[in-house]
């Protein structure tokens with residue numbers, strides 16, 4: 577396995593400062609090209625291997641305003657067992673340094689392995705990861721496959737400083753487009769967010785979501801993770 581430091585690019589001071597400032601005002605920060613060319617290649621292979629164990633999910637989530645889930649997922653408990661690479665990357669000091677620089681807090685592994693690192697795959701027209709907030713404060717989302725132009729759907733939609741899911745349908749909502757190799761950090765427990773439906777067939781959006789908590793976070797558990805990844 578390659579040293580995980582070679583998989584992730586650490587940012588320069590100006591870039592880190594821009595991300596920190598954006599995160600503190602909006603609860604969102606883009607980390608463009610966080611994965612190195614090698615990192616993207618290695619994680620792509622790993623995701624393709626892990627995808628074989630992933631499960632199709634099509635339901636509405638009652639605890640999140642009945643928002644839809646049409647996606648294929650693999651939970652952290654399987655990934656922890658099957659992927660030394662993802663386990664190592666989740667704990668990688670360079671990656672955690674990026675999270676600490678942007679959030680201003682030292683990231684701590686979430687206690688529930690199911691939610692620690694998950695794989696989310698959208699690959700059919702209409703696939704969507706509907707409105708929700710996460711159980712833990714920080715989500716670092718790494719883009720593994722993103723064969724998408726903005727018009728193809730799959731945009732992240734989020735509402736800065738608002739946890740009410742209904743705000744996603746107002747003009748308070750923002751959108752963000754990402755390419756393979758990009759990442760973003762989201763203040764995911766207090767920022768309503770969702771992924772817009774794919775509008776075309778033969779496009780694909782695969783992400784790895786790393787959840788982190790902090791020593792100051794108030795523990796909160798909803799049934800949502802077990803419904804989507806259990």
Ligand SMILES: O=C(O)CCC(=O)C(=O)O
Nearest residue numbers: 696710717732771783785
């Ligand atoms: O795919 C994304 O951009 C969002 C993922 C997400 O919100 C989650 O896994 O909780």
Ligand SMILES: [Fe+2]
Nearest residue numbers: 709710715764
């Ligand atoms: Fe989320």
